[in-house]
Amino acid sequence: MATLKMTGLPAMRRQHLLAEFSGLKQVCPDGVFVSLxxxxxxxxxxxxxxxxxxxxxAILRFHISFPDTYPQLPPLVTFSTDIFHPLITPLTTYVHTTSDMTDSGGTVSATDEERLPPGGFSLRHGFPAWFGRGARSRQTSGQYVGTPPPLPPRGSHHSTPESKRTAVEESNSPSGLLFAQSEATHTTPNISTYDVLTYLSSTFSDDSVLDSIPLEAAGNPGAWHAWRSRQRGKGRGNPVVDVKGDVKKFEEGGPPGGKGGGLTLPRKPGEWNWEGVWEERVKRGVQGSLSEAVL
Structure with missing residues (x-):
């Protein structure tokens, strides 16, 4: 019984992280180095x-901050090296939220708790199981950590002796605790820090990983469009995929054109001329990363 209660303590999660870190000393993704x-x-x-x-x-510095609810909720990865990348928000501004844009219609509150900070790395593409408003609401309700349901107020006219007795029995019984732990087991993403680090590395070294990123998961939409333009220039037109990985349509090689003479509307970012933008910005970023004084 004591073991079931202790598994939700932050101290146990810290021990789990220390164990994972010790494992990374033996096996770590190529070119990735971490320290506590x-x-x-x-x-x-x-x-x-x-x-x-x-x-x-490039030589890129980053930090990983683990919440007390890890691994139920994702860590926050932030890059202190300024680099133009589809998954990294610029260091100068908030431009992206990790909330499910398809559910919210694309409208994001300025107080959105899932908003990435400057330099934040979006993990939505690599680890979609960690994200979504539904998952977050279940987290805050206590489902994942096995929190017993609150008892009605002692003086409330809505509570009865029978309801109080039932709530206490259900929350403290072995079956109730086992059910809570079973829920946590089934809803916790089976993702290790090694998986996160491997994915981080692949997004800088593997073209196919960058090609598969949907716009909904991008931390820097401008870098996303610039990368797509670069790939089209190399004859590598890619399918547009949504955040679930489903193919929607194939990208066109040139700007969309309409027939007839209507009013000219402002062009969307996807219709801008991104030619050469990715190459220039990344070249500057790589050179800057090699000249950082801290290295």
Whole structure:
């Protein structure tokens, strides 16, 4: 019984993170190095040495902050190196939310708790199981951590002795605790820090990973469009995929054109001329990463 209650404690999660970190000393993705913040195992620092692919030979510094509810909720990955990347928000502004845009109609509140900070890395594409308003609401309701349902107020006229007795029995019974832990087991994404680090590395070294990122998962929509333009210029037109990975349609090689003479409407970002933008911005970012004084 005590074991069931202890599994939800932050101290146990810290021990789990320390165990994962020890494992990374033996096996870590190629070119990725991480270290613990002294006295705080929930905050990691890391460096990625990009040895191949479109971002080589960049040296990128990042931090990983793990919430107390990890691994039920995702860690926050932030890059301190300024780099033009479809999944990384610019260091100067908030431009992206990790909320499910298809459910919200694309309208995002300025107080959205899932909003990425400057330099934040979007994990929506690599780990969709961690995201979505439905999952977040279940987290806050206590389903994942096995929190017993609250008892009615003692003086409430809506409560009865029978309802109080039933609630207490259900929350403290072995079957109730086992059910809560079973719920946590089935709803917790089976994702390790090794998986996260491997995915981080692949988004800088593997063209196919960048090609598969949907716009809904992008942390920097401008970089997303610039990358697509770069790929089209190389004859690598890619299907547009939604956040679930389903193919919607194939991208066109040129700007959309309409027949007839109507009013000219402002062009959307996808219709802008992105030619050469990705190459120039990434070149500057890579050069800047190699000249950082901290390295």
């Amino acid at each position: 913040t002294p006295g705080d195992p929930m905050l990691w620092s890391g460096v990625i040495f990009v040895r191949q692919g479109p971002y080589a030979p």
